[in-house]
Amino acid sequence: MNLVDYPDRELMMIALADQIASQLRRALERAERVTLCVPGGTTPAPVFELLSELELDWGRVNVLLNDERWVDETSPRSNTALLRRHLLKGRAAAATLVPLYLPAPRPEDRMAEISEAVQEVLPLTVVLLGMGEDMHTASLFPGADRLEEALANDAPPVLAMRAAAAGEPRITLSAPVLREAMHCHLLITGAQKRTALERAGTLPEIEAPVRTVLSHATIHWAP
Numbered sequence: 016m017n018l019v020d021y022p023d024r025e026l027m028m029i030a031l032a033d034q035i036a037s038q039l040r041r042a043l044e045r046a047e048r049v050t051l052c053v054p055g056g057t058t059p060a061p062v063f064e065l066l067s068e069l070e071l072d073w074g075r076v077n078v079l080l081n082d083e084r085w086v087d088e089t090s091p092r093s094n095t096a097l098l099r100r101h102l103l104k105g106r107a108a109a110a111t112l113v114p115l116y117l118p119a120p121r122p123e124d125r126m127a128e129i130s131e132a133v134q135e136v137l138p139l140t141v142v143l144l145g146m147g148e149d150m151h152t153a154s155l156f157p158g159a160d161r162l163e164e165a166l167a168n169d170a171p172p173v174l175a176m177r178a179a180a181a182g183e184p185r186i187t188l189s190a191p192v193l194r195e196a197m198h199c200h201l202l203i204t205g206a207q208k209r210t211a212l213e214r215a216g217t218l219p220e221i222e223a224p225v226r227t228v229l230s231h232a233t234i235h236w237a238p
């Protein structure tokens with residue numbers, strides 16, 4: 016595992032935002048557009064805040080989530096709303112959001128449109144991922160209804176996903192899309208997630224889905 020330990024969270028967030036920005040800048044020297052893919056959840060807001068102020072040709076950057084809860088933006092559970100609050104502002108307001116949620120009762124109702132839009136911005140240039148203590152990443156939850164399909168090499172890029180631990184239905188990028196990113200970062204904090212990460216290294220992907228990116232990712236950890 017390529018694991019970087021930081022003495023504290025603040026330092027980690029600064030180092031990570033700098034790395035992501037320089038990877039995007041380098042990719043923009045060779046490509047007209049690049050894609051940054053980011054998690055929701057409670058951990059990444061400080062990285063988003065820092066990134067939103069960094070110098071970058073944001074007008075050529077597509078931004079999409081790793082996964083979204085099937086709720087509209089007025090919900091406190093909306094990852095899209097989190098992105099709008101913390102990332103898509105300041106300099107980064109010029110970036111283009113590729114939505115993973117469109118109004119409809121179920122993710123399946125809008126899957127064709129969402130998948131088509133996601134396909135257009137692949138491969139991911141930089142993916143930042145989070146991890147739950149149950150070793151899920153994106154919405155690849157242990158025990159989720161379509162986990163096996165989402166982990167397969169021939170998985171569709173985007174899938175609807177339901178799991179007891181997930182709350183509402185989810186929509187998620189699949190494992191091959193995450194693994195094929197040019198640069199992959201996994202951001203984790205605290206002792207419990209560190210223990211879960213170490214455990215994930217010993218388990219099959221179906222029990223510890225985060226394992227699917229462990230050999231590709233730079234893992235950033237702070238207490």
Ligand SMILES: O=C(O)[C@H](O)[C@@H](O)[C@H](O)[C@H](O)COP(=O)(O)O
Pocket residue numbers: 054055056057058059081082083084094144145146147151152153154
């Ligand atoms: O929508 C989500 O919940 C995320 O994209 C998810 O995969 C997240 O990264 C982990 O659950 C960690 O979440 P925390 O940072 O809140 O622990």
